[in-house]
Amino acid sequence: MANQGPAYYSPYPAALYEGVITPPEGKALLLEEVVDEEIAMREIAKQMLTKENATIFPGPQVLYGYNEEAKKKATLIKEMAEVLNAKMIPMYDYRPKYPKIDAEVEINPNHPNLTIWHNNIKAAIFIGVHCHYANVALKMVRCETDCYTIAICGLSGHEDAMATLRDQHSSELEKFIKIAREVKAELKL
Amino acid sequence: MAIDIYKINPEFRDIMPKEIIDLEENATWAQNRIKPRGIKEMPDTKEILEEHSLCAGCPESAALRYVLAALPCPEETIIVNSTGCTSLMFPHIALHTVHSLFGNQNAVATGIKRVLDWRFPDKQKDVMVLAGDGATVDIGLDYTLQSFFRQENITTICFDNEVYANTGGQESGATPKGQVFKMAPLGKKFEKVKMWELATTAGCHYTMNMTASAPKAVAKAVREAILVAREIGPTFLNIYTPCILEIGLSANEGLGEMKDQDKDRFASYKFVSPEAEEYLKKCKAEGKL
Numbered sequence: 001m002a003n004q005g006p007a008y009y010s011p012y013p014a015a016l017y018e019g020v021i022t023p024p025e026g027k028a029l030l031l032e033e034v035v036d037e038e039i040a041m042r043e044i045a046k047q048m049l050t051k052e053n054a055t056i057f058p059g060p061q062v063l064y065g066y067n068e069e070a071k072k073k074a075t076l077i078k079e080m081a082e083v084l085n086a087k088m089i090p091m092y093d094y095r096p097k098y099p100k101i102d103a104e105v106e107i108n109p110n111h112p113n114l115t116i117w118h119n120n121i122k123a124a125i126f127i128g129v130h131c132h133y134a135n136v137a138l139k140m141v142r143c144e145t146d147c148y149t150i151a152i153c154g155l156s157g158h159e160d161a162m163a164t165l166r167d168q169h170s171s172e173l174e175k176f177i178k179i180a181r182e183v184k185a186e187l188k189l
Numbered sequence: 190m191a192i193d194i195y196k197i198n199p200e201f202r203d204i205m206p207k208e209i210i211d212l213e214e215n216a217t218w219a220q221n222r223i224k225p226r227g228i229k230e231m232p233d234t235k236e237i238l239e240e241h242s243l244c245a246g247c248p249e250s251a252a253l254r255y256v257l258a259a260l261p262c263p264e265e266t267i268i269v270n271s272t273g274c275t276s277l278m279f280p281h282i283a284l285h286t287v288h289s290l291f292g293n294q295n296a297v298a299t300g301i302k303r304v305l306d307w308r309f310p311d312k313q314k315d316v317m318v319l320a321g322d323g324a325t326v327d328i329g330l331d332y333t334l335q336s337f338f339r340q341e342n343i344t345t346i347c348f349d350n351e352v353y354a355n356t357g358g359q360e361s362g363a364t365p366k367g368q369v370f371k372m373a374p375l376g377k378k379f380e381k382v383k384m385w386e387l388a389t390t391a392g393c394h395y396t397m398n399m400t401a402s403a404p405k406a407v408a409k410a411v412r413e414a415i416l417v418a419r420e421i422g423p424t425f426l427n428i429y430t431p432c433i434l435e436i437g438l439s440a441n442e443g444l445g446e447m448k449d450q451d452k453d454r455f456a457s458y459k460f461v462s463p464e465a466e467e468y469l470k471k472c473k474a475e476g477k478l
């Protein structure tokens with residue numbers, strides 16, 4: 001049986017109901033706490049490096065090379081996966097899959113928990129997923145799994161993730177990768 | 190830029206499912222082609238719609254495949270849909286689609302088309318409405334006709350199954366006289382509304398009434414209607430896609446029913462305005478058809 005998340009099967013799974021909101025500019029969110037970006041980056045790297053089956057879920061905004069920034073981010077995310085020893089499972093678009101998705105190799109925002117249950121993922125980064133679908137997916141994951149979710153977001157972040165970095169572009173990703181390497185070395189991994 | 194949204198970054202090629210790689214490499218995007226897209230390529234190219242949750246054998250699903258295969262430029266097309274059985278296919282289409290409130294489809298499409306023309310003045314954006322007969326002929330009739338009166342540059346396609354199928358079989362304006370349905374037990378009291386004639390009267394430059402029995406004919410009508418809508422004005426296609434469930438046919442009987450109706454209620458009606466005719470001739474000469 002799957003493990004429940006912090007919101008359990010609450011009819012109000014949204015973090016907002018517990019008073020958690022997105023971090024202000026220049027800051028990040030760790031669970032309910034607003035912290036400096038660097039502190040959050042260190043914690044995120046630690047979670048990804050130590051939790052079982054850590055996975056990155058890249059979304060359409062980074063999977064497809066529709067502009068220069070997306071192309072740059074793709075290279076950095078690949079590097080990030082290597083540093084974090086993380087698997088990658090794509091959320092390539094948001095169409096519902098009929099009759100059902102292959103939860104082993106893909107993730108769909110309409111039932112993201114299936115992929116997390118199937119692969120027993122205990123920490124995951126969502127990156128490049130459009131806001132509204134990230135919001136829906138993160139709420140469901142928060143409700144129905146015990147996965148430590150991380151939103152690396154280009155805009156204002158997601159309160160439903162366990163950890164949120166906001167305004168993340170390629171320069172911030174470079175910074176995160178550097179920090180992740182340091183944490184990895186400290187953990188002697 | 191539009192086609193680039195299908196170009197997978199090389200770093201992620203190895204984790205993408207085959208169907209997505211196929212969509213990039215093997216779908217007939219207009220930008221990669223010299224000849225116009227068409228239904229001939231359907232067997233050996235990646236289709237923009239490959240799965241749906243309609244009843245098995247529902248002619249709407251086949252008709253939508255023909256429509257999508259015939260779009261002149263899918264990467265620059267937005268399709269506006271309305272509630273009904275057609276909307277069960279829309280989430281599966283690998284293009285931009287907008288689901289509008291039931292009946293509002295032509296009003297929503299008008300807004301989208303105007304904004305796109307303003308936002309991308311140097312691009313040809315095609316806006317197409319695809320909705321059922323309940324949405325087009327009944328509840329949305331006002332918005333549909335008003336968009337024709339205003340001469341909006343959009344193509345409207347009605348999948349006429351002569352019934353409100355998605356809600357379990359109520360009669361619509363497009364239901365033929367005398368027809369009994371589960372939720373219309375007394376039989377329809379008045380004649381089927383000839384929406385194609387209304388469309389012509391209301392100002393459409395290219396109007397057709399047809400069935401989806403012949404894929405090539407559907408594809409031709411769609412392509413011509415979209416080209417005319419780009420330059421001349423509104424266009425309308427009324428396509429019979431019988432609801433096999435509500436008229437008691439089995440999954441393999443939809444085509445036969447459409448063929449029968451080719452000679453009856455859906456006997457071909459075609460109107461092309463003189464301006465549209467002139468323009469289509471030009472398109473043909475330029476190899477766009």
Ligand SMILES: Cc1ncc(C[n+]2csc(CCOP(=O)(O)OP(=O)(O)O)c2C)c(N)n1
Nearest residue numbers: 272273274275291321322323324353354355
């Ligand atoms: C504003 C609004 N009114 C009514 C409905 C209920 N409704 C859903 S589908 C439908 C019938 C659709 O009939 P049609 O447009 O012919 O499409 P079909 O299902 O036959 O393809 C209706 C009335 C709705 N969803 N929204």
Ligand code: SF4
Nearest residue numbers: 243244247274354432
């Ligand atoms: S109810 Fe009728 S129109 Fe709807 S999917 Fe089934 S056969 Fe098609």
Ligand SMILES: [Mg+2]
Nearest residue numbers: 321322350352
């Ligand atoms: Mg109908």
